[in-house]
Amino acid sequence: MSTTQPKTLYEKVWSEHLVVNETDDAPAILYIDLHLIHEVTTPQAFSLLSERGLPVRRPDLTLATMDHSTPTTPVRTLKDLQIAGKGAAAQVLKMQENCRQFGIDLLDFDNEQRGIVHIIGPELGATQPGKTIVCGDSHTSTHGAFGALAFGIGTTEVAHVLATQCLLQRSARTLLIEFSGELQTGVTAKDVILATIGQIGVDGGIGHVIEYCGTVISAMDMEARMTICNMSIEAGARAGLIAPDDTTFDYLLGRPWSPQDTAWDEAVTRWRQLPTDEGAHFDKSVSVDGKALEPMVTFGTNPGMVVAINDPVPEDGDAAFRKAIEYMQITPGKPLSESRVDVVFIGSCTNSRISDLQQAARIFAGRKVAPGVRALVVPGSQQIKREAEALGLDKIFAEAGVEWRESGCSMCIGMNGDTVPSGKLSVSTSNRNFEGRQGKGARTILASPLTAAASAIEGRVADPRRYL
Amino acid sequence: MKPISKIQSRTVNFANTDIDTDQIIPARFLTTTTREGLGQHLFHDWRYLPDGSSNKDFILNKPDSAGCKILVAGRNFGCGSSREHAPWALQEFGIDAVISSEIADIFRSNSLKNGLLPIVVDEGTLDWLLEHPYTEVTIDVVRSTLTLADGTTVNYPIDNFARYCLVEGIDQLGFLQKRASEIEQFEESRPWTP
Ligand code: SF4
Numbered sequence: 317m318s319t320t321q322p323k324t325l326y327e328k329v330w331s332e333h334l335v336v337n338e339t340d341d342a343p344a345i346l347y348i349d350l351h352l353i354h355e356v357t358t359p360q361a362f363s364l365l366s367e368r369g370l371p372v373r374r375p376d377l378t379l380a381t382m383d384h385s386t387p388t389t390p391v392r393t394l395k396d397l398q399i400a401g402k403g404a405a406a407q408v409l410k411m412q413e414n415c416r417q418f419g420i421d422l423l424d425f426d427n428e429q430r431g432i433v434h435i436i437g438p439e440l441g442a443t444q445p446g447k448t449i450v451c452g453d454s455h456t457s458t459h460g461a462f463g464a465l466a467f468g469i470g471t472t473e474v475a476h477v478l479a480t481q482c483l484l485q486r487s488a489r490t491l492l493i494e495f496s497g498e499l500q501t502g503v504t505a506k507d508v509i510l511a512t513i514g515q516i517g518v519d520g521g522i523g524h525v526i527e528y529c530g531t532v533i534s535a536m537d538m539e540a541r542m543t544i545c546n547m548s549i550e551a552g553a554r555a556g557l558i559a560p561d562d563t564t565f566d567y568l569l570g571r572p573w574s575p576q577d578t579a580w581d582e583a584v585t586r587w588r589q590l591p592t593d594e595g596a597h598f599d600k601s602v603s604v605d606g607k608a609l610e611p612m613v614t615f616g617t618n619p620g621m622v623v624a625i626n627d628p629v630p631e632d633g634d635a636a637f638r639k640a641i642e643y644m645q646i647t648p649g650k651p652l653s654e655s656r657v658d659v660v661f662i663g664s665c666t667n668s669r670i671s672d673l674q675q676a677a678r679i680f681a682g683r684k685v686a687p688g689v690r691a692l693v694v695p696g697s698q699q700i701k702r703e704a705e706a707l708g709l710d711k712i713f714a715e716a717g718v719e720w721r722e723s724g725c726s727m728c729i730g731m732n733g734d735t736v737p738s739g740k741l742s743v744s745t746s747n748r749n750f751e752g753r754q755g756k757g758a759r760t761i762l763a764s765p766l767t768a769a770a771s772a773i774e775g776r777v778a779d780p781r782r783y784l
Numbered sequence: 785m786k787p788i789s790k791i792q793s794r795t796v797n798f799a800n801t802d803i804d805t806d807q808i809i810p811a812r813f814l815t816t817t818t819r820e821g822l823g824q825h826l827f828h829d830w831r832y833l834p835d836g837s838s839n840k841d842f843i844l845n846k847p848d849s850a851g852c853k854i855l856v857a858g859r860n861f862g863c864g865s866s867r868e869h870a871p872w873a874l875q876e877f878g879i880d881a882v883i884s885s886e887i888a889d890i891f892r893s894n895s896l897k898n899g900l901l902p903i904v905v906d907e908g909t910l911d912w913l914l915e916h917p918y919t920e921v922t923i924d925v926v927r928s929t930l931t932l933a934d935g936t937t938v939n940y941p942i943d944n945f946a947r948y949c950l951v952e953g954i955d956q957l958g959f960l961q962k963r964a965s966e967i968e969q970f971e972e973s974r975p976w977t978p
Contacts, residue, residue: 342944751807
């Protein structure tokens with residue numbers, strides 16, 4: 317029976333990694349194929365290992381980088397490092413020390429493969445279909461774009477994985493979201509996922525793993541699919557998944573960590589078995605009409621408070637709505653296009669890949685950032701930085717008056733000294749518009765790279781379609 | 785982890801929905817390499833005024849809130865990032881349990897690993913609690929019940945294993961380490977290697 321029962325992609329990856337099955341009395345022991353680590357959520361985990369005299373079980377399955385607390389200006393000396401603050405510098409030095417002590421290869425400042433953890437996993441080919449991938453970071457959901465089961469964990473669990481390469485886990489419920497039709501010009505993956513979170517709510521995915529499917533998804537390249545899966549956590553979901561297909565395999569072919577030669581063919585054969593079987597059961601399903609979507613912007617203090625760019629902000633809502641409106645200093649009943657913009661941030665693990673930068677450059681080319689606006693582009697990795705420079709994008713940005721930086725999380729989280737000043741309004745391609753996320757008192761509007769670039773040019777929240 | 789079988793305290797209410805981890809502990813306080821010292825920054829940007837003084841209007845700063853170990857919060861508490869600094873900060877401040885009608889997955893899992901009890905109740909119970917601030921509540925961890933001052937008792941759902949770990953003070957890393965031979969076997973018998 318169990319061999320013929322149709323299974324979802326999630327169920328297939330889950331069951332292939334069970335060291336011990338779950339029972340009513342105990343969770344499953346799930347094997348982890350790839351552990352991504354960074355400087356913010358690991359120091360206390362390494363301390364726990366040290367206290368107990370435990371080694372890291374599989375340094376070879378651990379990929380270590382530094383991204384959150386790192387400056388986005390070049391680091392040559394300790395003083396450069398301290399630009400981000402003394403605490404941030406100490407955390408980075410601790411990461412170097414821990415990796416040395418526990419035998420983990422670290423992509424350090426001088427390493428050309430360094431970058432935001434969720435950017436470099438795929439870029440290096442470490443992220444692959446059918447793998448289980450975890451990281452002490454909620455946007456680990458990004459890697460689900462490859463058909464990997466990928467989710468964020470806490471620091472205690474980071475210690476569990478470092479020491480045993482396993483996690484204690486309960487299986488999740490499943491939610492299928494199907495996007496039909498095709499997207500209109502100027503509507504991007506970011507708009508799709510923002511609209512979807514607006515529809516199902518920031519808690520719509522709690523307890524669930526989401527699988528995204530439909531014509532809109534199959535037509536997307538891997539970078540767009542990563543943007544979709546990245547924000548699964550903003551709907552409260554444990555993970556987001558997209559079935560691997562030829563687009564996935566083409567992306568991975570020839571990357572440093574990808575299987576090579578005959579191992580590649582074997583892997584592709586295996587990966588082709590992963591997509592959800594016809595007739596498999598999902599606990600919930602939702603459909604979204606791709607044609608009806610427009611560029612989206614958030615108006616409130618969570619990613620579910622979102623409107624189409626020319627639509628008015630809702631007139632009224634609950635207490636949380638009123639509190640958000642007050643914090644954001646936005647007028648209900650009016651579209652956001654009336655709002656003056658102070659800062660534009662193009663970056664983060666949601667939208668800092670080469671295609672995102674190309675989209676922004678398309679709008680910046682031959683134009684200037686409006687007076688009084690600070691615009692900043694932060695590539696997701698050093699590799700993307702080099703690629704962008706080879707394409708001359710850095711020149712386009714410079715001529716438009718946009719700052720061009722080293723890779724890192726930067727203004728997405730404001731831990732490295734790159735922050736939006738209190739009270740200022742920012743249009744950001746990142747994933748969270750929580751109060752103070754980009755800096756204490758900062759007001760954040762989430763948008764696509766196209767919308768962010770158009771807003772930088774106009775100095776107010778702007779519809780990018782008039783530039784396309 | 786210390787075993788926990790009972791929590792008895794008055795409740796403090798924070799009715800907002802979707803309280804995210806950036807509110808619980810803002811990112812700029814995460815540049816630490818230990819677990820200590822986070823309690824003073826719990827809800828920092830709501831708890832303190834821009835000049836650094838205490839915000840008298842914030843619920844946790846009210847005299848009545850002193851000593852309350854149970855936080856009652858609106859739906860979807862703990863959404864956002866995976867930072868375990870959130871439960872660490874709550875615990876260091878003196879919170880032993882959080883009650884809501886919905887608690888975000890990663891926050892819940894992180895809390896359980898630290899002996900902070902995340903309790904999900906139905907909307908009716910949550911509404912009642914929100915309408916009755918500073919009410920005395922007893923949480924019986926062994927029986928998974930919440931008892932109000934008038935004797936009303938409701939059951940709350942909790943994973944059997946999580947409850948067992950709380951009550952016995954079981955260390956989950958130790959539990960995993962005991963399965964080392966199965967982990968090894970799994971690695972050896974896999975049809976493919978990562
Ligand atoms: S870019 Fe932002 S969301 Fe992504 S890992 Fe960095 S801080 Fe987290």
